[in-house]
Amino acid sequence: MSRSAIVWFREDLRLHDNPALDHAVQHFDRVIPVYLHTPQQGGHWRAGAASHWWLHHSLKALDADLQQAGAGLLIRQGDSARQLLQALVRETGATSVVWNRLYTPWAVARDIAIKTALTGSGIAVHAFRPSLLFEPEAVLKDNGEPYRVFTAFWKRCQTKSLYQALCDTPSRISSGDLPHGIPIEQLGLLPAIRWDSGFYDHWTPGEQGAYAQAGIFLDEDIADYEHNRDIPASPGTSRLSAHLHFGEISPRALMNRAVQRLDEIGSATARQSVTRFMAELGWREFAAHILYHYPASSDESMDARFAYFPWAADDAAVLQRWQQGRTGIPIIDAGMRELWHSGWMHNRVRMLVASFLTKNLRIHWQHGARWFWDTLVDADLASNSLGWQWVAGCGTDAAPYFRIFNPVLQGKKFDPDGEYVRRWVPELRAFDRKYLHEPWRLAGQCDYPAPMIDLKDSRAQALAAFQSLRR
DNA sequence: TGAAATGTTGGGGCG
DNA sequence: ACGCCCCAACATTTC
Numbered sequence: 452m453s454r455s456a457i458v459w460f461r462e463d464l465r466l467h468d469n470p471a472l473d474h475a476v477q478h479f480d481r482v483i484p485v486y487l488h489t490p491q492q493g494g495h496w497r498a499g500a501a502s503h504w505w506l507h508h509s510l511k512a513l514d515a516d517l518q519q520a521g522a523g524l525l526i527r528q529g530d531s532a533r534q535l536l537q538a539l540v541r542e543t544g545a546t547s548v549v550w551n552r553l554y555t556p557w558a559v560a561r562d563i564a565i566k567t568a569l570t571g572s573g574i575a576v577h578a579f580r581p582s583l584l585f586e587p588e589a590v591l592k593d594n595g596e597p598y599r600v601f602t603a604f605w606k607r608c609q610t611k612s613l614y615q616a617l618c619d620t621p622s623r624i625s626s627g628d629l630p631h632g633i634p635i636e637q638l639g640l641l642p643a644i645r646w647d648s649g650f651y652d653h654w655t656p657g658e659q660g661a662y663a664q665a666g667i668f669l670d671e672d673i674a675d676y677e678h679n680r681d682i683p684a685s686p687g688t689s690r691l692s693a694h695l696h697f698g699e700i701s702p703r704a705l706m707n708r709a710v711q712r713l714d715e716i717g718s719a720t721a722r723q724s725v726t727r728f729m730a731e732l733g734w735r736e737f738a739a740h741i742l743y744h745y746p747a748s749s750d751e752s753m754d755a756r757f758a759y760f761p762w763a764a765d766d767a768a769v770l771q772r773w774q775q776g777r778t779g780i781p782i783i784d785a786g787m788r789e790l791w792h793s794g795w796m797h798n799r800v801r802m803l804v805a806s807f808l809t810k811n812l813r814i815h816w817q818h819g820a821r822w823f824w825d826t827l828v829d830a831d832l833a834s835n836s837l838g839w840q841w842v843a844g845c846g847t848d849a850a851p852y853f854r855i856f857n858p859v860l861q862g863k864k865f866d867p868d869g870e871y872v873r874r875w876v877p878e879l880r881a882f883d884r885k886y887l888h889e890p891w892r893l894a895g896q897c898d899y900p901a902p903m904i905d906l907k908d909s910r911a912q913a914l915a916a917f918q919s920l921r922r
Numbered sequence: 923t924g925a926a927a928t929g930t931t932g933g934g935g936c937g
Numbered sequence: 938a939c940g941c942c943c944c945a946a947c948a949t950t951t952c
Contacts, residue, residue, distance in 0.1 A: 681923085851924095853924085853952045854923090854925080856924065907926095910952095
C-alpha cells in the first residue's frame with residue numbers, strides 16, 4: 452500500500468536543504484507539495500504588499516523547480532490553514548504532514564493547534580528546523596533565561612558548531628495525481644496599480660536567484676564586506692535578506708559557506724569581513740529568538756519606560772513626508788525613495804531614516820515599523836521589530852537614546868561623492884558636491900524641498916524628551 | 923553600528 | 938629670545 456505525505460511549504464520555498472521535503476521523499480511513496488495562502492493570518496502583521504510581490508515570484512519559481520523534479524506545487528487559499536490541511540488529508544489519504552518550523556508568535560500558536568488537531572485524528576506530524584541555526588530553547592543563559600544582549604548571545608552560539616550538515620536536493624519527487632489547486636496568478640499577490648515595475652530590475656526571487664546572489668556575495672564581494680557594507684552606493688551588502696526570509700536559501704547553507712571561506716582566506720581584513728557576515732547571520736538569529744521569547748516585542752517597547760515617552764502628536768502630513776522621501780534631508784529622502792522604488796533599503800540608511808523618524812521627528816517607532824512592513828520585500832517581523840527598537844533606543848541591547856545620527860555627517864562620511872543621493876534624488880543630480888548633503892546652505896534654484904525640521908533643534912528636543920523619562 | 927561640548931596640547935605668529 | 942595668544946588637532950566627557 453502506498454503511503455502519502457503532505458509537505459506544507461511556508462517560509463522555506465526551496466528544494467535544497469529542506470529537511471521536511473527530504474524526510475518526505477525518503478520515507479514516503481507519494482509526496483504532495485502544498486502551499487496554503489491564508490492572507491488573513493498574522494492579524495495586523497499579515498504580509499504586506501511588497502512581501503506579496505516577492506511571494507508571487509517565489510511561488511512561481513518553486514512550482515517550476517518542483518515540476519522539474521516531476522511534481523508541482525498544489526496551492527489552496529482560505530482563512531484557516533488547519534481546515535485547508537484537513538481537507539487535503541481527506542482528499543489525498545495522506546497519513547503524514549511535514550513542515551519546517553516557524554518562530555513568529557502567531558505562527559507558533561497556529562502550528563501547535565494544527566499539530567494537535569491532526570495528531571488527534573491519527574495523522575502523524577513532523578516539524579524540522581532549518582530556518583534558524585539553533586532552536587530558541589537551545590540558546591539560554593546558565594540561569595535558563597533568554598539572552599538580551601547580542602554579544603553574549605552570539606558568543607554562546609559560537610560554543611556550538613556553526614557548521615551543520617545539509618539535506619540534499621531531491622532529484623525526483625513522486626506526487627502522483629494531485630487534487631485540484633489554484634493557479635498562482637489567481638492569488639492576487641501582484642499589485643493592481645503597478646508600483647512594482649522597478650522591482651524587477653533589482654531582484655530575482657526564487658531558489659536559483661538566491662543561490663546566484665549567494666555565490667556572487669560569498670565568492671567575491673565578501674572580501675571587502677567590512678568596509679563596503681557601510682557604503683550605500685556600493686553593492687557591498689549581501690542583499691540576501693528577502694531570499695532568507697522566504698527560505699529560498701537556508702541560513703545554515705550560508706553559514707557553512709562562510710565557515711569554508713574563513714579557511715580559504717588568508718588576508719586579515721578579508722577574514723574580518725567573513726566574521727562580520729557571520730555575526731550578521733547571528734543578528735538574524737538573535738532577532739528571531741528575542742521575538743520568540745518576548746512575543747509582545749513586535750508591538751510594545753521592551754523598555755517599559757517608553758510607554759511614557761512624549762512622542763510628537765500624530766500628524767499624518769509629517770509622517771507622509773517621511774514615507775514619500777520629501778523631508779528635505781538628502782540621504783533620508785534617498786533611502787525612503789530607494790525603499791519605495793525597489794522594495795529594499797541599505798542597512799545603514801535604514802538606521803538613518805529610523806533615527807530621523809523616531810528622534811528628530813519624535814514619531815513612535817511603530818509607525819516606522821509599519822511602513823517598512825508594507826514596503827520591504829524582506830519584511831520579517833523579528834528583524835524589523837528588533838531593528839526599530841534598537842534604533843529607537845527602547846529595545847533590548849539597543850543603542851542609547853542619546854545616540855542620534857546627524858544625517859548630514861553620516862551622508863558625508865558614507866556617501867562622500869553623493870553617488871547614492873544622486874541615484875535616488877534626481878532633483879539633486881547636478882548639485883554642487885560640496886553642499887550635496889546640506890543643499891539648504893547653498894542658495895540657488897532647485898525644486899528640492901527645504902528641510903522639514905531643524906536638525907540641531909530637534910536633536911535638543913529629543914534629548915530633553917528622553918531626559919523626562921529618567922525622572 | 924554618534925555627535926557635540928569641553929578640555930588639552932603644541933606649533934607658530936607676533937609684540 | 939621670550940611670553941602670550943590663537944587655534945588646529947586630538948582626547949575626554951557629556952548628552
